[in-house]
Amino acid sequence: MFNPRPRKTSIPIHFHFAHSKRSTPSPNDIACDSAAPVLPKKRPTSILIPHDTPDHQRLPTVTQPEWTPVEIANFPPHLRRADLLDLLRDFTISPSFNFPDTPRFTRPFRTTVLVAGLKEAMRMVKELDKNSVAGREISVKMAVEAEQQVHQRDPEEGIQDVAEELKNNIINTARIYYPDLSDAILVVRELVNNGGYYAFLQQRVPVTIHSDPNAHSLGAQNIGDWEFVAGAAADSGMAHDQRVPRLKVLKSLQEQVEMQGVLSKIWGKWGGR
Structure with missing residues (x-):
């Protein structure tokens, strides 16, 4: 049986292109394009997002304490750092802090030391001043010169x-430089005579049951058999303040005791030969 092929029907299709035959734009098009504003390209903006550190990872802020100087004096010579x-x-x-290897006999x-804060320093002075350390009463005070302390308080009380x-420093100096006086009773006495100020270091042997009867009789009369160790003098004629020579003569006596003690040791090794 013959099956004829279906016929192909051609349907015309018309395409319309606007300005398809024109390769260059018209003057009107150029005018419209030039009138349009040219906008710059926007750059991308970076946004910083703060990163919060957890509390447990934050380092504590360290505050430096306000150091308050405190002077510690008159401690025993064998005391270590x-x-x-x-x-x-x-x-x-x-x-x-500097720990003295050798004494300075202006204040032996x-x-x-630097203490953290004024309150802590005041507590140290209150608790430690005049405490006994190895048989010696130490001095713990705010680091102010003695002369400044005198002016801040009653003058007579400060001078005293x-x-x-x-006087305590003189006796401590003598015990270091004069070993033969280690068991003696040492006293510093002051004398004012005819405008002159004098200070003497004197010593006596303690009265015991083994002492001679004469020593016991003097003790009953409240009299001691004192012996001269060292002395110093100062003239008050040129001083406007009569309290100044008293301190001056005591400082001079302290220097004399120290100097004579050093010379005595040197002479003892030499022996005068």
Whole structure:
């Protein structure tokens, strides 16, 4: 059986292109394009998002303490640096302080420590001043010169305190440089005579049951058999303040005791030969 192929029907399709035959734009098109504004390209903007550090990772802020100087004086000559640190173990101090290897006899065996804060320094002075360390009463005070302390308080009271401190220093100096006086009773006496100020270091042997009857009789009369050790003098004629010669003569006596003690040791090794 013959099946004829279907016929192909051609349907014309017309395409219309606007300006398809024109390769260049018209003047009107150019005018419209030039009138349009040319906008710059926007750059991408970076946004910083703060990164919050958790509280447990934040480092604590360290505040430097306000150091307050405190002077510690009159401690025993055999006291070591470790002993002093142990004495101050209940206080917050700076470990960097100069510990004297040898005494300075203007105020023997003294050092200055820095304490964390004024309240802590005042507590140290209150708790440690005049405490007994190895049989010696130490001095713990705010680091102010003795003369400045005198002007801040009643003048007579301040002068008396400085004089007593100088007397203690004289006796401590004598015990170091004069071993033969280690068991003796040492006293510093003052004398004012005809405008002159004098200070003497004197000593006597303690009265015991083995002492001679004469010593016991003097003791009953409250009289001591004193012996001269050293002395110093100062003239008050040129001084406007009569309290100044008293301190001057005590300082001079302290220097004399120290100097004569050093010379005595040198002579003892030499023997005068």
